[in-house]
Structure formats: structure tokens, C-alpha cells
Amino acid sequence: xxxxxxxxxxxxxxxxxxxxxxxxxxxxxxxxxxxxxxxxxxxxxxxxxxxxxxxxxxxxxxxxxxxxxxxxxxxxxxxxxxxxxxxxxxxxxxxxxxxxxxxxxxxxxxxxxxxxxxxxxxxxx
Numbered sequence: 001x002x003x004x005x006x007x008x009x010x011x012x013x014x015x016x017x018x019x020x021x022x023x024x025x026x027x028x029x030x031x032x033x034x035x036x037x038x039x040x041x042x043x044x045x046x047x048x049x050x051x052x053x054x055x056x057x058x059x060x061x062x063x064x065x066x067x068x069x070x071x072x073x074x075x076x077x078x079x080x081x082x083x084x085x086x087x088x089x090x091x092x093x094x095x096x097x098x099x100x101x102x103x104x105x106x107x108x109x110x111x112x113x114x115x116x117x118x119x120x121x122x123x124x125x
Contacts, residue, residue: 001025001027001103001104001121002029002096002100002102002103003022003030003060004034004090004093004107004108005033005034005037005038006106006108006123007105007106007107007123008034008038010123010125012050012054018123021105022060028058028059028061029060029063029102030055030061030063031063031093031096032062032064032096033065034093035051035062038051039051063096063100065096069095069096069099070092070095072099073092073094073095076091076094077091080115083114084112085110085111090112097118098115098117103121104118104120105121105123106121106122106123107122107123107124107125
């Protein structure tokens with residue numbers, strides 16, 4: 001499963017349901033875009049260290065961007081950017097999930113719902 005940034009933020013906020021969801025998954029991953037979004041939200045180096053430690057402790061793989069992911073994301077932006085409000089980061093996250101054949105777990109499925117090849121797992125906190 002590839003986790004969208006919002007699910008990980010719920011974990012960091014102490015949401016037990018989000019934590020259980022990740023804990024029960026044996027194949028955990030996130031896009032490097034989500035990793036960067038988490039770092040962007042860190043208040044200081046201590047929080048940055050907590051993010052890194054959490055991802056390492058939970059064995060959440062940090063998936064890099066590839067040429068194919070970039071290409072697919074640009075197609076998503078062209079096809080769905082105006083109609084669904086899809087943003088660049090979301091397009092890259094969706095493309096990462098699709099290219100790696102992972103379902104995408106997100107609490108904000110509105111931006112992703114039009115992408116047919118994407119298998120969504122909707123998280124409700």
C-alpha cells in the first residue's frame with residue numbers, strides 16, 4: 001500500500017485508527033513527494049528526526065520519482081487537473097502508486113477518483 005501524506009499526518013497527530021491501519025499492513029510505502037511534504041511541515045530538526053525515525057521503525061519504503069512516474073503524472077495533470085482539482089504533488093503521488101502497482105490509501109479521494117487505473121483505499125479518520 002502506498003500512503004498519501006494525509007494518512008501519515010493523522011498518525012503523527014495521534015489518530016489510533018491511522019496507526020492501526022499502517023501497523024496491519026505488511027508492505028508499506030510512500031512517495032518521496034509525501035516524504036518531502038512531511039519534512040516541509042516539520043517545525044524543527046527534532047520533528048524532522050521524528051519523521052525519519054518513524055518511517056524507519058515502521059519500515060515504510062520511500063519510493064523515488066522515475067521518468068515513468070513523471071510522464072504519467074503529467075498525463076494526469078493534463079487529463080484531470082481542471083476537472084478534479086488534482087495538484088502536482090497529488091499527481092506525482094498517484095503516478096507513484098500506479099507505476100508501482102500499489103493501492104493508494106488517502107483520506108482525500110476527491111482528487112484521485114477520476115484516475116481509473118488507480119486503486120483507492122479511502123481512509124476515514
